[in-house]
Amino acid sequence: MTRKKVLKLRRECFGGTIFDITSGRRAYVDRTEFERIKCHRGLDAHLMAELGMNGSIDVTTPAWIPDFNFSAPDTVFFEVTRACNLRCSHCLNASGVRSMDELTQKQRLSMIDDLAETGVQEIRFTGGEPMILDGLGELLARATALNLRTSMGTNAVLATEKNVHRFARFLHMAIVSIDGMEDRHDSIRGRGAFRRTMAGMENFLSYSIKVRVNTVIMRSGIHDTVALAEHLYNRGIPLFVRRLVPSGRATDMLSEVLNKEEYEQVCVQLKPYLADPRGLTQGHYLNERALETRIRLPFRRSSCSAGHRGMVTLPNGNMQTCGFLGSLGEPSVGKVPDESLATIWKRLLVSNHIASLEDNLAIHNQYSTGPSTNCLAIALSSRICTPP
Ligand SMILES: C[S@@+](CC[C@H](N)C(=O)[O-])C[C@H]1O[C@@H](n2cnc3c(N)ncnc32)[C@H](O)[C@@H]1O
Ligand code: SF4
Structure with a gap:
């Protein structure tokens, strides 16, 4: 297309x-x-x-140009609904049932207009399951008309040929969640999910929509992550291996969080794929490199995008700096569309909100059994959960 x-x-x-x-x-x-x-x-x-x-x-040209950060978030992750067709055992925001206070379609559209005006470049539609929302096509079309990049995080179970055909013109990229090979994936996401997700992924590809797979690595599923990496690598499909964050339904899954040595073992097992120059296989803690920018920026560009390059809108319009932080009890930083994103961004940047979350990093990195991190959600989770 x-x-x-x-x-x-x-x-x-x-x-x-x-x-x-x-x-x-x-x-x-x-x-x-x-x-x-x-x-x-x-x-x-x-x-x-x-x-x-x-x-x-x-x-x-945003109205306010701070001299210590970007003038707008690059990407807003828009959790369009809490409803979901699956009930994954590790779901970060315990999705399943639509919340009573979700934004109306008119409010969602008005929010998208506001994001474009503020200088946001990409909207990642997510949830819950975005494909369950009747008005998804209309939201994608509006974002496309406003020259925004559109991407979607999805379990792809509902990505039938007919559904994908409906909005293929308005979607740049699908990020499909696969949590292992068939038995493992189905044990986390429900019987039959794997086959339907794989079929959905093929439908995206057949409409020339770029696909990346996201997988969440857990201690009991390391072998499966490696098998999935090999499978996708052989097909030339990019994979991102995410760490498990103990929030939502995963709050009690601390024993599934990998420690430093286990990450090192995974790196060894994934070595042939991580070494590939095309960068098809990526992941938290797996092949981190120092970030180089084309020109020197007058502020630190953190690898954690929370409140720095990214923001999240919850289904009711509450704004968080990251979906995981929101699930871990981060106070909301504003509400759209009642307030404009520009107002929220300015208030956030001049506050000590991010600085106070950053205070958790040093403690986490000193005491955790996991690898050293910049992730504010991991740091907050280790403050509120007891490590295994
Ligand atoms: C919450 S889902 C929403 C989009 C869609 N329903 C899906 O499953 O892709 C977004 C992503 O977060 C991942 N995820 C869910 N719970 C997680 C957790 N506790 N830790 C890390 N990632 C998690 C999912 O696997 C998925 O890739
Ligand atoms: S991870 Fe995605 S598919 Fe699974 S329950 Fe949560 S929102 Fe639904």
């Missing part, structure tokens, strides 16, 4: 963030480059070659 090639350019204190909505790639440009791109409404040949990007330019 051919889609319009659009590059989003957002003004920042250091110049700008440029984002290719088709590939999802992002780069930072300095002030001179920002002005040149804005003025010519496109990249010159030199930048095109260097960044590997081209397309028409859509410029956003």
Whole structure:
């Protein structure tokens, strides 16, 4: 399917963030480059070659440009509903039944308009299960019309050919959850889920929607994670191995959280796939590299995106800095669409909200049996849960 090639350019204190909505790639440009791109409404040949990007330019100039962070979150993870067709044993937000106070469709649409105006570049539709929501197609279409990248985290059970056909034009990427090979996946997600998820994944691929698989690694399922990595690698499908966060229905699953030595063993077992230059296999703690940005930024770009590059909207419009932090009791930082995201972003950045969450990191990294981390949710969870 051919889609319009659009590059989003957002003004920042250091110049700008440029984002290719088709590939999802992002780069930072300095002030001179920002002005040149804005003025010519496109990249010159030199930048095109260097960044590997081209397309028409859509410029956003947020009203408030902080000098110590980005001027808007890059991605908003929109949990459109708490309803779900599955009841996974590890579900971070204990999804299943729709909440009574979920946003109306009109409020969801108005929120999407506001995100685009604020300078957000991507909306990740998630939940609960986003495909269970009747109005999902309309939300995807609105985000696409506003030149936002659209992605969706899904169990793909409902991704029948007919359903995928309905919104294929409006979806850039599906992130499909698979938690092991058939028996293991079904023991976590319910009988028959694996086959339907695999069929759903094929339907996305057949409509040229990019697919990445997310899997959650657990102590009792290490062998399965390795088998899944091999299976997907052989098919050329990207895999991201996520750590288990003890929140929601996983609150009591501390014994499933891997320790440092177990992560090291997993790295050894995954070595051939992690070493592949295409970067098909990625994961928390597996192949971390120091982050290099094209130009030097005047602030620290953390690998944890919470409240720094990412925000989460819960089904009732409450804003959190991360879905896991929200499930772990983080106080909400605002509510959309009653307030604009720009108002919430400014209030968050000038507060000590993130700094107080960061205080947990040093304690976690000193005492935990797990690998050292920047993840604010892991740090908070170890403050409120007793390690095994
Ligand atoms: C909450 S689900 C929502 C989207 C969709 N229903 C799905 O399962 O993909 C989003 C992602 O979080 C992952 N997840 C759920 N519980 C988790 C936990 N306790 N720790 C880490 N990841 C978790 C899921 O496997 C999935 O990849
Ligand atoms: S992980 Fe996803 S599919 Fe499973 S219960 Fe939670 S929201 Fe539903």
